[in-house]
Amino acid sequence: MSLLERLNQDMKQALKSKDKEKLSVIRMVKASLQNEALKLGKGDLSEEEELTVLSRELKQRKDSLQEFKDAGREDLAEKQVREIEIIESYMPSQLSEDELDEIVKETISELGATSKKDMGKVMSAVMPKVKGKADGSQVNQLVQKHLS
Structure with a gap:
């Protein structure tokens, strides 16, 4: 439907x-x-x-x-x-913290990102993967955590 x-x-x-x-x-x-x-x-x-x-x-x-x-x-x-x-109630089910963390880690390693300078590149690669399934601010916090 x-x-x-x-x-x-x-x-x-x-x-x-x-x-x-x-x-x-x-x-x-x-x-x-x-x-x-x-x-x-x-x-x-x-x-x-x-x-x-x-x-x-x-x-x-x-x-x-x-x-x-x-x-x-x-x-x-x-x-x-x-x-x-x-x-x-109309949104798809949200990703768990662990699932989201795994997606962020994979994307960072795929892109070879190492510092906060790569933040925009990582965010633009992660967001389409989690569209509607995770909050952007939550993704942002995880990316910052892994790039620091």
Whole structure:
């Protein structure tokens, strides 16, 4: 089942169960997917393009969550947490710390990276491998740890 089909099915379910919050998030994600398709001039997005959109939506919410926490707005922070949970349910399963660590080590040895100067090269090689399956900041920390 494609992401769009899952979103449509879950949207119907949310309408029936009167889950306004989930319905709102699903509609925002669907709109983002449709906007991306229009921007790229395509009818349907590939799985990777859908993943990119979901990752972007997730990152926006995580950034907002941090800002709300910093501002002491717990009510808005809780809303963001719930939205993050809903979006994460559509993401592929996340890599474990060990799996991610192994991918980073392999990439560093493939590229022959030795210092922090190679950080950008390593990051640009690792990120496509873990797209949607790991958080970029987590990857960044692991790359820094291995290159120091």
